[in-house]
Amino acid sequence: MKSLIILLCMAGLNVSCHEAKTTSATKDDHMKIDTATFNAIYDRFQEPALRHRRFKHHEVDSLIKEHEKRGQLGIQQIGRSFEGRAIYEVTFGKGSKKVMMWSQMHGDEPTATMALFDLFNFLGSKGDEYDNIRSLLKENLEIHFIPMLNPDGAERFQRRTAQGIDMNRDARAGQTAEGALLRARAKAIAPQYGFNLHDQSIYYNVPNTKNPVGIALLAPAYNESREINPVRENAMKLAAGMNEILQQYIPNAVAKYDDTYTPRGFGDNFQSWDASTVLIESGGMKGDPEKQQIRKLNFIIILNALIQIAEDSYARFDKKQYEEIPFNVSQMHDIVIRNIEIGPDSTTFKTDLAIRRGETTVGRDYYVRGRVEDIGDLKESFGYEEIEAEGLKFIGGKVDYTNYLNAASLSQEQAFELLKKGIMAVRVKEEVLKEKALHDLPIHLFTQSTFYLPMSPDFGGMASFYIGDRNGNLKYAILNGYLIDLTKDFDRNIPIKNRVH
Known part of the structure; x- marks a missing residue:
């Protein structure tokens, strides 16, 4: 062990080096590699051919x-x-x-x-x-x-x-x-x-x-x-x-x-x-x-x-x-919205919503379906993203039945502009389904004659709606389970995984 530690020091490894007093592993004579060295090793030897989870046997x-x-x-x-x-x-x-x-x-x-x-x-x-x-x-x-x-x-x-x-x-x-x-x-x-x-x-x-x-x-x-x-x-x-x-x-x-x-x-x-x-x-x-x-x-x-x-x-x-390590508990969601108002003015109630995204695999890719996972008192629940919606309300999205001939070439920024106007879904030509079955646009694309968006949260139902103030000003979009802040520029880092319906 003494010779090993000397070798490590000579090699310039970022380790804690000292002269070993004993060969017993219960003594403090073990190799100590710090996080900087582990990081350097990993960065050098990471396999570049594997970057996504859905790699195949071949x-x-x-x-x-x-x-x-x-x-x-x-x-x-x-x-x-x-x-x-x-x-x-x-x-x-x-x-x-x-x-x-x-x-x-x-x-x-x-x-x-x-x-x-x-x-x-x-x-x-x-x-x-x-x-x-x-x-x-x-x-x-x-x-x-x-x-x-x-x-x-x-x-x-x-x-x-x-x-x-x-x-x-x-x-x-x-x-x-x-x-x-x-x-x-x-x-x-x-x-x-x-x-x-x-x-x-x-x-x-x-x-x-x-x-x-x-x-x-x-x-x-x-x-x-x-x-x-x-x-x-x-x-x-x-x-x-x-x-x-x-x-x-x-x-x-x-x-x-x-x-x-x-x-x-x-x-x-x-x-x-x-x-x-x-x-x-x-x-x-x-x-x-x-x-x-x-x-x-x-x-x-x-x-x-x-x-x-x-x-x-x-x-x-x-x-x-x-x-002393605590046990897992399952209280996480993709999004938790607290104190949101639901319903028309005459029958408004306040509650919490939890949203999760489920994945469906398509070859090496996938799309998600965002759903309302829970409704009610969710004080013991947590979200990767959380919204305090006190004073804000649930607002349903609009569907545009105009056939967008160029929908396959819509940019994320163009789709975001539609989203900010309250349009959450647009109808596209059938050929778009072949060209762009999976997409990363912050909007729903559909080919059928009708497309329904929820006007109130439905347990287990689609998580696509707006959050806005009582005057109808839109603050956030929950699009297929993704949180999009409408008051800021579009964040291209949101990994939207959607499909043409």
Whole structure:
């Protein structure tokens, strides 16, 4: 360890360097990499081919083959999915501690898969100032990665396999080709450590705060009584180490996932198979619809955890530090509007509205449907965006049935000008549906003979309306679940994902 620290100092790494007094990992002799260094590593090795969540198996397959050509990582096809897509295992290191991690067993949970390819770029490089980190991992660990375990689900961007089975409930029976493969690899490798990599709903928040949970962690239970044996305790310590660095990036935005024992779940079973297993759930962050910032956090906490396993330095954490992490609660929405007036003057009432956007996948793209998620007293609810609407009222939008011959070439600014005039939907020619089925305009486009906009909020109904004062002056548009401030210039950074109706 002393020689390792000296090497790090000579290499110029931004680490805390001191002379080690003991080789015990419980002493303060471990590698300390600060956030600036982690940021620099990530920026250099981020995989540029993966920028959006809906990448397909052929893209992953192509990247795997590139790493195979470079020859720095072990590459092995270990099986095929139900529909015949190749599933790969990537290996690194020759040490005695075996680590196994798998991503995207749910096909619509791709964030960690992107982070693993960033990590492959880092581990598969050499000849730079980070070689001592790679050497530490290579000499102490034998890491087995299985990226995109559910390629059939990923192809459709759906949670379940092509068989319609939730693979994360198939650890016991092994009814899916992919679940049976993961069980077989676990038996063959017999890892001491496991990482189960997922995405969770973006609508979880830290209790009693409006902070969305960026990352949720869990040391899964291995039995129904959720006892803590040494295997699970080590997982808790690893999670505590992850939380320590996460607090430097997303303070008060980390939570624990529900630890109810699931006898069919892979994380619970890996824990019972004597692999100290941590579940990492990628959540939500404002302004990060493609989860690129959360992808970076995955890369950092996984790399940091691997270093701590290599050194045994995770042992310095206490299970109490893990237990102090709060559990997820689901109180988040895309928009919360408070104290808005509803109805005509004679029957006006005041209430709160919560709005969420649901995604529908179309190939590599998607569109959303904004809906009214809740109506009523929502003091305990929070929004990524919130409006205090005291003194403001719900105003229905107008529909323009004029056929816009040039609607396919409408700019966002032109659509915004229509929106400011109270026009929320315009009819277009049928050919526009072919040319521009999906669009990013701040207005609804439709081809049918009629199009209805809500004149009052309807639970579960369309979230497209205005908020204005009692004189009818429009302040905000809620367009398909997106908040647009009509008193300001149009914000082109609003990631509107709409479709022609």
